Amino acid sequence: MADQAAANNRETLGFQTEVKQLLQLMIHSLYSNREIFLRELISNASDACDKLRFEALNNATLFEDDTELKIRISFDAEAKTLTIADNGIGMNREDAIQNLGTIAKSGTREFFSRLSGDQQQDANLIGQFGVGFYSSFIVADKVTVYSRRAGEKADQGVLWTCDMTDEASGQFTVEVVDKATRGTEITLHLRDDAAEGPDGLLSGYKLRSLIRKYSDHILQPIVMQKEVWDEEAKAQKPTDEDETVNQASALWARSKSAIEDGEYVEFYKHVSHDYSEPLTWSHARVEGRSEYTQLLYIPSHAPFDLFDRNSRHGVKLYVKRVFIMDDAEQLLPTYLRFVRGIVDSNDLPLNVSREILQESKDIEAIRSGSTKRILAMLEDLAENQPEKFTTFWREFGRVLKEGIGEDFANRERIAALLRFASTHNDTPEENVSLADYIKRMKEGQDKIYYVTADTFNAAKNSPHLEVFRKKGIEVLLLSERVDEWVVGNLPEFDGKQLVSVARGGLDLGALEDEEEKQAQEKEAGEFKDFTEKVARSLGERVKEVRITHRLTDSPACLVADAHDIGGNLARMLKAAGQQTPDTKPILELNPHHAVVQRLKNEEARFDDWASVLFDQALLAEGGQLDDPAGFVRRINQLMLEMRG
Missing domain, CATH: 3.40.50.11260 (Rossmann fold)
Structure with a gap:
């Protein structure tokens, strides 16, 4: 009867199309870098613990008499399974379907359009997209997730299963089950090539080395069964005692002199989900009216959603080493949204909300200090590591330019970096x-x-x-x-x-000699009647027609008046659906050009020649004609007459 009840409770669902694509990438494209799966799963487990700690600030009952947050790694060599377990926030049935079966993110289409088939580049994108759970399928052909959300009843656990050896590999099953404790256990049924051989994962030594290599900085203890040498079996033998494998301390709270560059790099990969190394970083403890620690990184690659100004996954906020939020946008201005890292404040309350952050003087001080720190990092790159700065500019230059209009206090420093x-x-x-x-x-x-x-x-x-x-x-x-x-x-x-x-009158000042200025004034007078005639012919299409001295090869150009909006900006605003001021351009004519000379002496088709000159000038600056067919008709007629 129990088996029948479970069968009735079990539901088979299909993966979202994008998830199917990711699974194929994980299985076929990233095999050569398969070690990353353990880092990703441990990182997710750490996030789950952080989220529980944060939610428990306002609801201590979520701890369920178990306040010691930890991550446990275990393996069964005979069954060829590897399990990553945590006692963090956990999931219920709806969470499992939403988090493991779909990708509910803006920018999904953009993400998949950027995938190229290049293993290194695609791995980097996948990390940035934050779907590390699916890296399980690099080494496993079957994955089970056994979880219960903190605060829910024991009979509200969930068992999620996906078997890629099944013919219906685009599906997963989910069922509600009993689970006495909160948190999540992910069990990987390893493929033979991942379980066996010199690089096999079913070894305490191998797993410990990977944890220390990739996850030593994780704040929560990562525990495994302690092993001792069995002389008779000539192998390591597990004991009933646990041992902590990682340092289990906040990396940013340690002295800089005690942290190696490799540790900084691995911590960056943890907080950013980026598989590439950062360009540079800054680790500092700030004291004064506000006390805080900052560990800030400049990435080496732009994320796929860099130009989504609403995308928030930059700097994590901690208070006294307690995780508070993942995307504290108040910590940095929008134009620095590419920065990754953490800020740990000693002054903010643990129950701080986004509303409190918006009004906090301490946050203002952190924001100002962090902004100055990042600009100093970029200035150092520009001066002392130009190749790295070139990489930075290629990836993030357009975003930094936004700061000119957003950050008046630092405008000069930003301008110097452009x-x-x-x-x-x-x-x-x-x-x-x-x-x-x-x-x-x-x-x-x-x-x-x-x-x-x-x-x-x-x-x-x-x-x-x-x-x-x-x-x-x-x-x-x-x-x-x-x-x-x-x-x-x-x-x-x-x-x-x-x-x-392209705006206002051309005044080169001391770059023009007196003789040039006198010649220009003389020509303007000689052509006055002619320019007035052209202006009458063009009517409302122009604000003014005048002789130019900015042209040497072209017959005409369009210029915006000194206080009017430029043509390029007007076209941009119009394309964006915004209204623009009703302004008209100034048509400037080159008095030395043969076409202008021809027009000056033209009588019969003066209006057509004037229109053609205006339309050509508009096209030359990237504008669009109001009457393209009319332009073509005039050109054809004039060409025929010239041939005759």
């Missing part, structure tokens, strides 16, 4: 700092010039650059969407004004 492409080398590589630009400025130059566009090639080939190239004046080539945000919030750097080459 890198751009420029006409100095005409490559899309962003390796020019504002300080580099200033060092190369021409004698008499007092401004930093830039041009913005949708793409690097559009910026590089902008007609607005022609006079600057002729005079050898460097111009920054800005083609990232965030660059409009940067220049809109950075009016100057080191006393030098940032000026768009």
